Amino acid sequence: MTSPQRRTVFQVSHSVSASSAPYRLNDALNRNISDMESVLLLRRRKGIDGLEISRSAARRATDALRRHLAHGFDALLPERRRDLPFSLNVLGMGFDTAQMEKADLVHLHWIGGRTVDFTRLSHIRRPLVYTLHDMFACTAGCHCTMDCDRFRDECRGSCPQLGTPRLFRGLPAWLFSRKRRSFARIPSLTLVTPSLWLKREVEKGCMFPGRRIVQIYNPVDTDLFRPAEDREAIRAALGIPSGAFVIACGATGLFNPVKGGHFIPLVLEELYRRGHRNLHLLLFGNQEKNVEFPFPSTNAGFITDMNKAGRALQRGGHLPESHASGRPFQRSSGIHGLQDPLRHLPDGRSSGSGPGRQDGAGGSPGRPGSNGRPLRTAHPGRKAPAGPGGGRPPTRRTNVFLPRHCRAARRPV
Structure with missing residues (x-):
């Protein structure tokens, strides 16, 4: 735990670039708030100044197996649209909760796909903030709903992006309910959207009942x-x-x-x-x-x-x-x-x-x-x-x- 005089925020994301929102927010906080330290905590750093999400050796071995199992889900989705992003978010990778708890606040960004195991987010004994950069958090897994509004009804029925899954026709609704249970277990969670439009869309859904949702624009460096x-x-x-x-x-x-x-x-x-x-x-x-x-x-x-x-x-x-x-x-x-x-x-x-x-x-x-x-x-x-x-x-x-x-x-x- 850091001293009361200086707070630490982890910006958790899969990976970032110098032009991405997590990177710009991290830079803005460090340059403008003297009593705060913002740190990028990434699944893959790729030369970016920050930390990588740590895992135990046993969890790394388990995640390697789970990766192959996750790829097997594609076989169940022969009609899936390949021109639109869809993150199944099953069998996500683990993380060290002790590392997360070194921060005073954990800020989640791009955590779709296998970036983190959603079922373990509730184990982090710190307040969580989740900035939604698209619709992924409040759907079964699609990042843009296009003209579909099934996310308002727990993604029941046929999914226009997944098509008709083999063996398990209720897959979209199962993915939705699994994600909602994981979010519901988090003791302290605040949602942020960069646009008012996205805030209203999230409010129309049923993924985050009773959660606080605020709209905050992405930062822009006005010196540049x-x-x-x-x-x-x-x-x-x-x-x-x-x-x-x-x-x-x-x-x-x-x-x-x-x-x-x-x-x-x-x-x-x-x-x-x-x-x-x-x-x-x-x-x-x-x-x-x-x-x-x-x-x-x-x-x-x-x-x-x-x-x-x-x-x-x-x-x-x-x-x-x-x-x-x-x-x-x-x-x-x-x-x-x-x-x-x-x-x-x-x-x-x-x-x-x-x-x-x-x-x-x-x-x-x-x-x-x-x-x-x-x-x-x-x-x-x-x-x-x-x-x-x-x-x-x-x-x-x-x-x-x-x-x-x-x-x-x-x-x-």
Whole structure:
């Protein structure tokens, strides 16, 4: 136990990077609260400054066997969707409770899959805080419920992500009840969500009856991320034309169904319809290669060094590691509702970024704008509209790539 003058908090997670929420929170606490020590306690450190979750030699041997048993669960799920994350959270790895109890507070983050044995969380004689970065904690195991609301009824019935399991048709409900029993045994547990949307979703469920749920935004280093001294110079260094309407998009896995990448063509199409012609995409993150959008774009790449990125932007330099990425309108980590991705879009008539609408309906799809770029469709397979003189317009690429699971994306009304 630490002295009363200095409190210790363990940030427990599977693994982290310098851009992840647990890492940033750990850094913010250590730099801004003098009487607190925050320590990353990780299953795999991978060069990160912190501690690894310890286990006894006997438990390591047991976990090795349990790992093979856990892999066997896949044989029971022949219809499981492979494009969506689902953590069964059975046969999780052990941990040393004495190590956990060296802290005054244990803060849980990414603990899905086999990161920790949920049945042993109640053995930790310290207050627990669990920050939910997605829906995993309040479902049978899916990280994003998509359009499913069965988590409100203990995940009973057929699971759209697992399909019909072999032998054990009640597997989703069993996973849900097993997880809920483990959480119910924890004497002191507070839940945190980074967004109000996620808080409301958790409250609709029945995983944490009577538990306190609070919403706290993920931390942002305001010494690093602050208004630029010369905004136009930075735009020029990034290849963004003056006066452009810029949409900045960032995610890991642009066309993962839960990331919202399929909304980008729809948003661009709607902006064009509202009169915007000078559009520019600023993309960042680790994404699929060769993703082309039929609008000018700048790929900032996968940013791993926040300080390097901040210095480059402040002096108007270029960001490193070019690579494609995107997710519209993400203000913090975690899963956010994007049911209406167009609700925050401005009207071209008042933004000053284009000529404005020329008729009541705005620009028609396929009609070239002032920059010569026609409106593109968000649906692959549809032929590109003709240019001013007939034939194909002079764009770099004429088709928007969308994977199969995004091809039925609903168009804006």
